[in-house]
Amino acid sequence: MTPGHVFVVNGRLEKLGWDAVVIPTDAPFSVRSQWRAAAGLSESDDWRALRPDGWGRGSVGVAARRNLPRAEVWFVDVVAHSPHDAARAARRAVESVARHAPERLRANAHDAGRDLPLVAVPVLGTGGGGHGASRSALLHSLVAELGTAAENESVDVAIVAVSRSDYSALQQVRRDAGVAPALPRDLAQRARQLAAPAARGELALFLGAGVSMGAGLPSWAGLLTSLTAVPEVQATLGGIDPGGLSSLEQAELLQVVLDEHHDPRALGRHVARIIEAADARPSLTHALLAGLCVREAVTTNYDRLYEDAVRAAAPAPDSGDPHDVLSVLPWGRVQGDRPWLLKMHGDVHYPETIVLSRSSFVGYDSRWKPVGSILQSLMMTRHLLVVGASMTDENVLRFAYEVAGLREELARQVPAHRQAGVLGTVLSLEHAPAFERLWQGRFSVVPTAPDEDRRPLTDEASEEEKDARRRRAARSLALFLDTLALHAEGEAEHLLDGRYAPARGGDQAVLIERLRGAAADARRLATHDPAWQPVSDSLARFGAFEGPAEHARR
Structure with a gap:
């Protein structure tokens, strides 16, 4: 057991x-x-x-x-x-x-x-x-x-x-x-290593469909199966079975027949309905990632589960609007210290933006090139943590190869300025030596699957065995992220919380009470003089307004 x-x-x-x-x-x-x-x-x-x-x-x-x-x-x-x-x-x-x-x-x-x-x-x-x-x-x-x-x-x-x-x-x-979660020693060590850039604010996220599959949403293949089962889509196919085509070509066929019978936005609307009908909640993986408080994230997912998890973890904004805690690009704008999420392939609330078919991938640069440039800038300036993505998306591959190629060219031209390290880390749900070798020197690949699942399944493996392995891999990923979060979080967030002051005692408790009083004074003064607002905000990040009112005088 x-x-x-x-x-x-x-x-x-x-x-x-x-x-x-x-x-x-x-x-x-x-x-x-x-x-x-x-x-x-x-x-x-x-x-x-x-x-x-x-x-x-x-x-x-x-x-x-x-x-x-x-x-x-x-x-x-x-x-x-x-x-x-x-x-x-x-x-x-x-x-x-x-x-x-x-x-x-x-x-x-x-x-x-x-x-x-x-x-x-x-x-x-x-x-x-x-x-x-x-x-x-x-x-x-x-x-x-x-x-x-x-x-x-x-x-x-x-x-x-x-x-x-x-x-x-x-x-x-x-x-x-x-x-400590029950992880192999080498895997736990990799999680602790990633915790350091996370704590310094140097980590960015790239989230793929695997993250949302853990919340009950379909995979790419599952989404196509659900689409072809829609009566309106079946009627437009006229008995044609798209099963012999690749995933991109299946989506392209659906796009073509729906365009002919309805309008170019019909495919996106059907995708949005399927995802919204699932009525999914954020998964444990979503919640663990949101807890890292990463400021920059990119996703190819259409759903809003990561956004929900981030907003659930954030304190209520002064405006009272929960959407004010996260900017969603490319529709929103980056604002101050507010975290942001870039939706590379569209959003269920904007069905016409959904990227699914072959033609939408081929024409990506003509419509969405600035979006790809943002992902490339993160590869250049942050350590990109890739979660739930198989790294087979043609546009993402091209962006990664372009950045890796530029770094290699710069290293040849100016060896003294060679950039150390890789573009990021890919958390893989299975052990795949060929995949690891393919990305060597560009991305670190960390297989999070448990040791018992290192060997590939045979062709004779049943669907039940495959499902069991996927479940174990998903749990092992959650244990890895929990370890990362455990070591990325410091004491700062509750340092000035009056509810924890008694446990510190002595001079620390006295200093905590003074700083909480100063925080309350700064907040009061800020209502008349905005110059005090940054002081109030800074102390709030240490928990100065949490706990008994008699300590914070608020």
């Missing part, structure tokens, strides 16, 4: 794909409204409809009514005498989830592409549980108790921290406790 693992993500429960969620409450079953979306309740729904049978003090139970398809909602009474007791209640909740209907739980996880069931929990016990003032002790106990439950019950647990300060503190707790 595979031992489970405790992941830590920054975000919101309702913006993560999971198999079960644990929601905190108390003996009278008082549940805070912030958990409504996670439980599938509207603002007008009554929590009592979900109250488990026989609910009382110390209870753990599954919702009386199933609100969400293929996912379970659980409740736990987290009111306890001590932080450790609250953490033990969290452990009992995860154990109850795992033992309630294990076959169904595991089957649902496999259907979603997960090797082990994923149980999502908030930072239990810090709100109505009453142990917010003992936050540091509580987090240490939570990490230990949930780790034991995950390992013994063979389920993965995601602690979802809404606040960046709590996320930072949880990572610090895990480092102090020596918690």
Whole structure:
């Protein structure tokens, strides 16, 4: 039985794909409204409809009514005498989830592409549980108790921290406790090496379809299959079977016949409908990547799952508009320190921009050349982390070869100015020596598949075996990204959080209180004199406005 693992993500429960969620409450079953979306309740729904049978003090139970398809909602009474007791209640909740209907739980996880069931929990016990003032002790106990439950019950647990300060503190707790995902030593070392440029802000992301497949969206081949199954498309094909063509040519055929019978935007609209009909949530991989707070990212995906994950991890903007935390190019503009995402192949909200057919790839330069130039600039100036992409996209290949060729030419012309290092790192879901050799000197290729899957599958391998290997590879990738995130996050985000000051004690606690007071003064002065705003913003990045108001005077 595979031992489970405790992941830590920054975000919101309702913006993560999971198999079960644990929601905190108390003996009278008082549940805070912030958990409504996670439980599938509207603002007008009554929590009592979900109250488990026989609910009382110390209870753990599954919702009386199933609100969400293929996912379970659980409740736990987290009111306890001590932080450790609250953490033990969290452990009992995860154990109850795992033992309630294990076959169904595991089957649902496999259907979603997960090797082990994923149980999502908030930072239990810090709100109505009453142990917010003992936050540091509580987090240490939570990490230990949930780790034991995950390992013994063979389920993965995601602690979802809404606040960046709590996320930072949880990572610090895990480092102090020596918690490490079950990765081979060389793979863990590669993750730690990537954490250094991530922490310095030198990492950029390139995301392919493999990231969104983990959220239940189709692969390229799966998307084409879904398109040909659309009645309107079948009617326009007139009985023609496109199966003998390559993927690009299949898409081109669909583009041609739809153009003849409808309009040039019809293919994009069908693609958008298929993706939106999946009603997917960000995967664990999306959430782990969003937690890295990478400022620059590029994707060939049409969906908006990475955007959702980034917005879920970000504090609410002053405008109140969640879209203000991320700029999406090429439609938006880069603004200040705001992170941005470049959509290379279009977006479901703009179906006419979707790049899928052979002609759209051939004509890419005439329509989207400046977009490709942005990707090339990242290859020149950042370390590009490639996740979920097979590196077979013809345009991406051309951009990479052009940059690599330029660097090689410059090195020949001026050997003293030879640029050290590679363009980036490709996280590969399988061991492929030929692929690694092909990119040697240009990209580092890190196979994240577990050791047991190093050998290629035989031609006789069943679909079940192939699916199982894909699930194991996806989980191994998540463990790699969790290790990267663990070591990329420092203590800065919760350094001035008043909720963690008591654990530091002495001179540190005194200095924290002074700086929090200074932050509150700077924020107040900034309302009249904008010169103080950068001071307020700088201290806010260290958690100065998190925690008890008496410390921050806000």
